[in-house]
Amino acid sequence: MGQQESCIAQHFSHYGRLSENERRQLDALEAPATVVTKGQVLWHEGDAARNFCTLGLGWAYSFRYLADGTRHILETFLPGDVIGLREFPFQERLSSVAMLEDAEIRLVEHRRLVDIFRDSPRLTSLCFAVSSYQQALLSERLVHLSRRSARQRVAYLLFEFYSRLKRNDGALGDCFRVPLSQQQLADALGLSPVHVSRTLTAFRREGLVKRSRGWVHILDPQALADEGCVTGYLHESVLLVD
Amino acid sequence: MGQQESCIAQHFSHYGRLSENERRQLDALEAPATVVTKGQVLWHEGDAARNFCTLGLGWAYSFRYLADGTRHILETFLPGDVIGLREFPFQERLSSVAMLEDAEIRLVEHRRLVDIFRDSPRLTSLCFAVSSYQQALLSERLVHLSRRSARQRVAYLLFEFYSRLKRNDGALGDCFRVPLSQQQLADALGLSPVHVSRTLTAFRREGLVKRSRGWVHILDPQALADEGCVTGYLHESVLLVD
DNA sequence: CGGAGAATTGATAAATATCAAGGTAGGTGG
């Protein structure tokens, strides 16, 4: 992801092959990188929404506060992901976004997206694909949160991280960094931190997964996928026919 | 929604004013109406995805089967809604869709969407808006399902129906049709049908909501919104600046 | 009037939350 291979081009290329020209168009979108620090809030729910951004390095998450002061984590963003695209048609941010680590982001004005729509039907299709993929992740999570046990939820989330990281880096091993605390995992899973801890302890005892401060080691990928009832289309290539 | 005011134009006009020309373009998308019957499955998860459709009359829902044979309802579709747009970049259906009532649908080939992308940046933006709004409904539901009590979930879902119906029909009163059985409400809420029944009984006793086979009567809209922790942006106009 | 799906109700069981008390590891300043 150097200067000539922009983050956004990298991300879009998951959904279809890019021509040199298309790549240049995407590269031209991005402003210079901005450095942000762990814990920093990129924007709050309700803020005016005029841009989205790409995440060069580091993890982030979007969240909403509930009436009782608790917090729910809606999405996680991994290096290379696009953040805030879905808010394009809204005047206001629908959720807050905060950084899990020090990171580098690049802003893109929403109106630049309209330029894309005007200039390139193909890139437009790819934008749609990016957005639809995120929506697919969301609905998958919806299914997995609403009616599944704590074990299944935890297994699913860990496996989701695994498979999304693997999509960006085919050489990823079974041991990788996941910079969420148990409190944050709990906020993403709709569980109490205590119960997340118990579940992870059980998984460790059973030889499924080991987790310690920021790292996850998947001991038995197949068993984890089974436990999480992972169906698989998140892996499938989502290439557009054209 | 007669012959000249197509379902899809009607739907899109929620997101921005349509010119006569744009309206014609949208109208031209739709094939003649197809009649479908209650319980009919439009498509199954995993089927090839080559088109989407608009729902002229009647309700529908999308769902996934879980490993244990239970079912989760992901989305509900009301008259005027667009079904299956989010699957545009996927080769396969991500979820099944079934009818809650006898209804009328109109199919649109996915490749016609590419025509729109090529011919009209503005309609493209509106497509994006439609898709993003559905995504917003999904993420709102995600928040409301993962960490809220049964009372809050039920209240939220009923209020969501109320506000979505009201968006299509400003004159809607407090009493309207909701053709989901308690079993189906349970499948959408991630609760057992028994508990849905208890919760609805409690609401009736408290003078919040009355429900009987296919009808909902909201007795105290404000109290229901409070109980469901409805925040409000689903009502907001989502107009594009342009 | 009879039948079938749908809804209600009660009793009990299971899953998860909450509360509270330690324990551990990594970072920091002396």
Add this chain to the structure above:
DNA sequence: CCACCTACCTTGATATTTATCAATTCTCCG
């Protein structure tokens, strides 16, 4: 280099919510 500090994690005991099972009633439709 050590000691402490702090955030994070673990564990146990108890409380709450919701599921499950089973029996009954309701309501619509033929």
